Amino acid sequence: MYVRSVTARVLALATAWSALALVVIALVISALYAKSSERAFTDLLRAQLYNVINSITIGEDNSLAGNPQLGDLRFSQPETGWYWIVEPLGTFAATPLSSSSLGTSNIQVPSILNVPFNNRYERFYPATDAYGNHVLVAETEVVLDADGRAARFRVSGNLNVVQEDIQAFTRNLYIALVVFGVLSLVVNGLAILFGLRPLDEARRALEKVRRGEAERLEGQFPREVRSLTVEMNALIDSNRRIVERARMQVGNLAHSLKTPIAVLLNESRLLERSQGEVVRSQAEAMQGQVQSYLNRARIAAQRESLLARTEAEPVLERLVRVMRRLNPERSFELVVSPAGLSLAMEQQDVEETVGNLLENAARHAASTVWLSAHASEAPEGSEAGGRQWVEIVVEDDGPGLEPDEIKEALKRGRRLDESKPGTGLGLSIVGEITREYQGELQLSRGERGGLRARLTLPGLARETV
Incomplete structure (x- = not known):
């Protein structure tokens, strides 16, 4: 084995x-x-x-x-x-x-x-x-x-x-060698543990980088390990440069496409109703597609980095405060357990996924929206890789959806209730971002009768000993 x-x-x-x-x-x-x-x-x-x-x-x-x-x-x-x-x-x-x-x-x-x-x-x-x-x-x-x-x-x-005489000598010899062997095993074990301690120190330094507590591997390492730490620091610096370059390119692309799409949307209002509706729908679809691929590019660029880290509780509290101001007639309840729960995601991705679910729940809730986050098992079909997973649940007390309606709601641009404002892209964007992080989105009818949205997202890797 x-x-x-x-x-x-x-x-x-x-x-x-x-x-x-x-x-x-x-x-x-x-x-x-x-x-x-x-x-x-x-x-x-x-x-x-x-x-x-x-x-x-x-x-x-x-x-x-x-x-x-x-x-x-x-x-x-x-x-x-x-x-x-x-x-x-x-x-x-x-x-x-x-x-x-x-x-x-x-x-x-x-x-x-x-x-x-x-x-x-x-x-x-x-x-x-x-x-x-x-x-x-x-x-x-x-x-x-x-x-x-x-x-x-x-x-x-x-x-x-x-x-x-030979038997007595052999017996004493075996006893002496057994005692010597046990003592040698203990001494060898201590020597090996002491000799491999720099590798354990390097592992702990790498864990600090993974948890976001440090940006580089820091410490005094022997010659045999120092070259490894130097290469790891160079890799971390390279990843950081790749992430920054990807973010800059994504920002430049978003800025360059934002104005042409906005012009198309404005021009669609000046056209006749039938023609303007076609141009507007196509421009909105193009806007959604551009945003979707920009999200994918940004997530792919930062997913390989060791530095993606978002504290769950502060972000969720901030989202709930915003939703309470925007929806004063609704009640929002938040539960995060355990304290210090962290997501291996960019903060804006967490805000976009949970924010879309909260906005959708507030739009259809009768009076209350419940938001909870806690540690969970890895979703089926994904590789745990020693990492922790976080389950975020958003539930409302609205009318909810039937199984057929849930399938329709997950399709891009589909709106089941045309009387409510929106583009129909929210749940689709949430699903795409979740899949990019190898997570899972599940919709079902909750115990309170409304829609229950369950997100399983990657947390930080568990610290190994």
Whole structure:
């Protein structure tokens, strides 16, 4: 699964690598220690073997004589697996000698074909004594005198001692590596968090720009991040210049078209009724189309900018005050929740969309118009992208509209009530601006019987942690 967090990704890789490295280290050290312990055990048996050889001689009665002192009490304790044995070879018919730990038992000797002697005339082989102990036997054959009389010398040691030592070492090694691994993971995590802190600071600086609290990415950044912040600041400056240039061009175009259209409208009044009506309707349609495309161009120019920000409550309060002065016979109620709600839109677009809805509601309301704004979910079919959405509802207590009438009302230039003033462009303009911001406009019959207009508009991106 793709991990979006850089910190989590680095921590996961560091943890996986540390765990793998510690496992490999544990296996290698355990194997090396096992080989070293086995080699040391073999060397100990060889040393004990030659101690026994140096302690045995042929006595005056042609018997084996000697009492090896190996300095290990286990050679005198029964059933320990630690034994020494001296057996005469060939025609030398002496009584064998053995340690008191062996008692009356013996250890089977494999054939030379199965376990040959090495170049030092020694051989080592595992065996099992009469008591079930797994032992390692060191053996050699030595000529004891000038007459060629020889004996076989054997010394055995209990292999369980080696295995227990290896297991104890391995257990302690694993415990130490686990503790070391956990501490290393903590230290690595702290180091990674500290090392990636400049990226988090850059993100917070960018959030300030997005929320309109700053115009540029500000702060002290390390060399690796500074180039990124410089490029981001250059992009922000470029966006700002594009927005300003688009606004200037839109203003120039609006100014250049305003006078010719006004002339056409004035001239239409001087013509005959039938001809003047045609010219006037076409001029008004042209005026609406020009305004619509100018709005689209302006919105497209500023929508990609990070600086579009409008506080909802002050703008809506100002619109309500204006509507109260223009419609003293109507009551206007406003509710904004939560406080500080902001829209990712230009202020004039908010005023035009909500203002058209308020004007339409005031025109048809019996006594009261309700306006509310609150946080909402993203409209169906749009990409949330981590941003907040704002729902604005305008409702009146007028006669309302039927579903078929709602479809007609959204068409450009359609007026369902010719007795009321207006051009029929208001709801169409509201829908176009809303769609340009990837929002949604819905009309329905409200609970109070009148028309309920619901706008879903983009808010500011949610701050991520």
